[in-house]
Amino acid sequence: MKTRIEQEFVNNIEKYVSQTGHNLIIKITRESQFEEADAIEMFREMDVKGMIIFPTEKETYNDAVLRLTLDKFPFVLIDRYMENILTYSVTSENEAGTYEAISYLINKGHKNIGLISPIITNTVTHERARGFENAFLKRKTTINKNLWLTLSFNEIAQSKTPKLIRDFLLNKPEMTAVFTMNAELALYTHLAISSLKKEIGRKIELLTFDPLGISGISFIKQDIAECSKKTVELLLEQIEGTYKPKRIYVPVELKISESVEILETIIT
Template identity: 45%
Template sequence: MEHPLYKQIQNDIRGRIRSGELQAGALVPSEKELAQQYGVSQITSKNALNGLVEEGLLVRFRGKGTFVREHGSQEGPEHGADTKRTIAIILPTMKTKIDQQLLDGLERYCADRGYDLLFRITRESPEEESTAIEQFRKRGVDGFIIFPVEQESYNTAILRLSLDQVPLVLVDRFLKEIKTYSVSSDNYGGVREAVSGLLAAGHTRIAYLSPEITNSVTDDRAKGFEAAFMEQGLPIDKTLWCMLDLETIGEGRGQQEIERFLRVRSDVTAVFAVNAELARYAYNAIREIWQGTGSAPLLAAFDDPDLEGIPYVHQRLDDVCRIAVDLLSEQLSGTYEPRREVVPVQWTDTMIPRP
């Protein structure tokens, strides 16, 4: 089985160092030169060099280039090749398949780079999130990958990490006011494409189910819904929006509220839920309200609700995890160029019946 391209580049550089072709202190080909030599993107060649810097084999000097580390040199990253990095992964829940896939992918890509992991579930508690961050900082972890809890503002502990330039990657969220590293799916584009598909099939009375807008994800998904209507020159009826507060969802009253909402809107022909949890609540509510009538609205969702026949927006979670670890590795190697990475999604184009 062939190694990934960045690993092939790394293996070749290691071989050139072992053979003496690249001696201690020698300048290593640049990202651009390696990209041209191997016929890869500069992102791939950059990842290759970053990995070797992390190992302690190479050292990078800003404005000068990347060099073979001299034996005993103290320049460059703080950790040598024999010291493992320790990464803290903080997730809000493990309730859904999405959560499980994220943890699996992050663990796998961290293991590929030889990182030790510390892991904490905050159970959607801002206090637990703050405590976890502070405890991990005291333990001296080298970097953080955080999927923040849903709340109206970002935790001050996260803001402090960013301001202190501690290696940090936010997953599925981004800070609008402060530059930091983040990776998320294309929440705006995914909802826009899905709702455009529903509109194209003749569904104009579409109920929208979402947690209250408290972060970049719920904001982007709501804007994607609005964009689909505006592009068709259609009015946006906010009376068809069911925005559930976080307390209602946390107390397990989500399905009850969705059922109450839909009972007085029996003319809707489609329901779009912004996550799998709300989609399952809506599915049960629709069965309760419209059972046996033959006029139940179509249900669609962001993320696979694990329900047969439900069209949904598919996230490329493996890519999200890979990019998150790549962004963290970049920071651990001494580079700090904060940015937001957005991963494309796919709207499952199953046949959508017309109303």
């Protein structure tokens, strides 16, 4: 619930659930698989009719989620899904959106494009990384993965991440553009870029997945309302007795900003 996107998901899901005459009960697991398993067990004991799960960002699947699949209990995974396991899921077109964004930067003349990402552990980060790679591969252009910075979850915090990114950018003088996997990393990268521009006059173009809320930064926009609506529809389908697992992809849109606004923030 710490990002605007997650808040929009909850707001829209609650709206569509209420429209069906049902009530939404929320449990926040804070990226803990233990909390996630406890929440699933708690909801099953409460005899809820179905669940919508925003899975934790881990490399392995939660056994509690797998049990739901085996039991054919009504549930939908939103934003992420389980590869090689047939479940209901709704996610944005992460790969296609990132491909379009990186293609845009390449077409502008950028050759050395950086990537700043959490550790690549789930379907969202895998798909976005694949979209980044394919933009280069389909043009038969060399991709420099030395310009990729992946951060562990305990490294992502306002107190430390901007400095880590600033140091990374300083050590990569050839980089002229950077793509961030989400809005939180975009904010920290924006602070780092602003610092370098103020100190040494270096300009780096920033493009990100999800809006940062600062004018002048291009981004990929997810259709959160449509994702939420599809999720509720798939859950109701199961509650009403149909079980035909499917994976739904919702289109995204690249939003190009023509102006640039720089934060006057110095990272120390």
